[in-house]
Amino acid sequence: MNHEQPKVSARVARVVFATRDGRAVAVEPGHFIGRSAAAALRLREPGVSEAHALVSLRGSSLRLLALRGRFLVDGVLETEVELEEGQEITLAHGVVLTVDEVSLPSRVLGLCGDDLPRQILPPIASLTTADGTRVTAGFVADHDALIWSDGERFYLRREGLEELEATPGLVFEVGARRFTFVSVPLEDSATPLTAQDDSCDTPLVIVARYDSVHVTQGHTQVIVTGLPARVLSELAVMQVPAEWDVVARELWPDDADPHSLRQKWDRTLSRLRRQLRTAGLRPDLLRSDGCGRVELILRTADQVIDET
Template identity: 45%
Template sequence: MHAWVELELPEGQTARLYAGQIIGRTSAAALRLDLPEVSEAHALVSLRGERLWLLALRRRFQVRQAAQDAAPLSAGLAIELVPGFEVRVAAVHLPADVLGLEGPGLPPQALLGTCGLVFDPHPRLVAGTPPQAGAHFWATGGQWRARVAGQLHTLEAGAPLEVGGQTFQAVNVPLGHAGNA
């Protein structure tokens, strides 16, 4: 149920990056590049709707000799992260389903980024971390997390979650039906 991209590096190695992982110089980066031109947090792989994207975080990158802040990822795409360092997209995997949430008054909705469950006047998922949300959701390390009333939860399909006195459930949502949160 995880979206990923496989990048071919200049020396021929490959690196698999999942949605939400970073390319950069920091030791916390999923793809660590020990180059002075690469920022600590240089770029982010992100699932937006039904596509994986590469998003520039500190410096722009080049695609087809044009500076970009964001680029949809597809097999064969060449990306020059910094001058003289190009990676090529070897493969992109998009799962059939992504994790979502459903419950009283909330039809199944995909969790496609950091979002909150608000009740105004009915339950709905909104992007970001709104302070009025009864729960916040985010992906980290290949799993989904939720914070409800200060408590952290790991979400898996089928797991119930009590929010505001109501029971919601983590569910699989077909990626083709996944709206943006």
């Protein structure tokens, strides 16, 4: 029997900010606002931090989280706020953003397949399989498949094959691998793919000090130092999925070469995973979603102490 999947919107969760200089800039969850060239909304103002605030999807709402700076919302100092149309957000003296639009479709398009857990698709996504199956936000030159939205529909393009409309239930192949488009409720796209029972593990206590991080679980303790500690500190403080290059540019601000930056990031993340694994800590603590975002999977009883 053919079970039809619920329809999805080609729109993605996003917030559109209006700036005082007349720009209207869309920012999606996991992207940040700041002075850095890597920011989704870049503000060349000395009072704005390189990574000032992050847009995050929590359940079925979009929130703005303070990173390296704080902000005023309608005159009130905040470190986190649910975004609503019409709000005025002051990041620094004379730097004011207006929330022009908040887009929250009820269902979004996802992709799953061989060696690929379910991923939520951004407006443009490149699927590659050469070095493990990966979905990367944006255009990647050596992609095996390209998926994108024109604002009304999603499309699938593979070299030498007919272009297809990407709809829930559509199955396609790349080499020997099979993939399926799926319909995902918006609230599910903001939570980890695999839920765990919080009672099956002793809670973690993570003390983040930037150049060192102390992670304690019961009688087990590991002290992470150097670059892996800085990655862990950034993620522990954010407590939301973050684009890898957002964190990487905080660590290596002078490296403008994306390929070099990615190599440094992969090596450092590998070292961090190895240290956590050797210490016998939870294997699901550090998670990459296959779309370029990475996060710490914290459970209800886990505690993060920010001493950065």
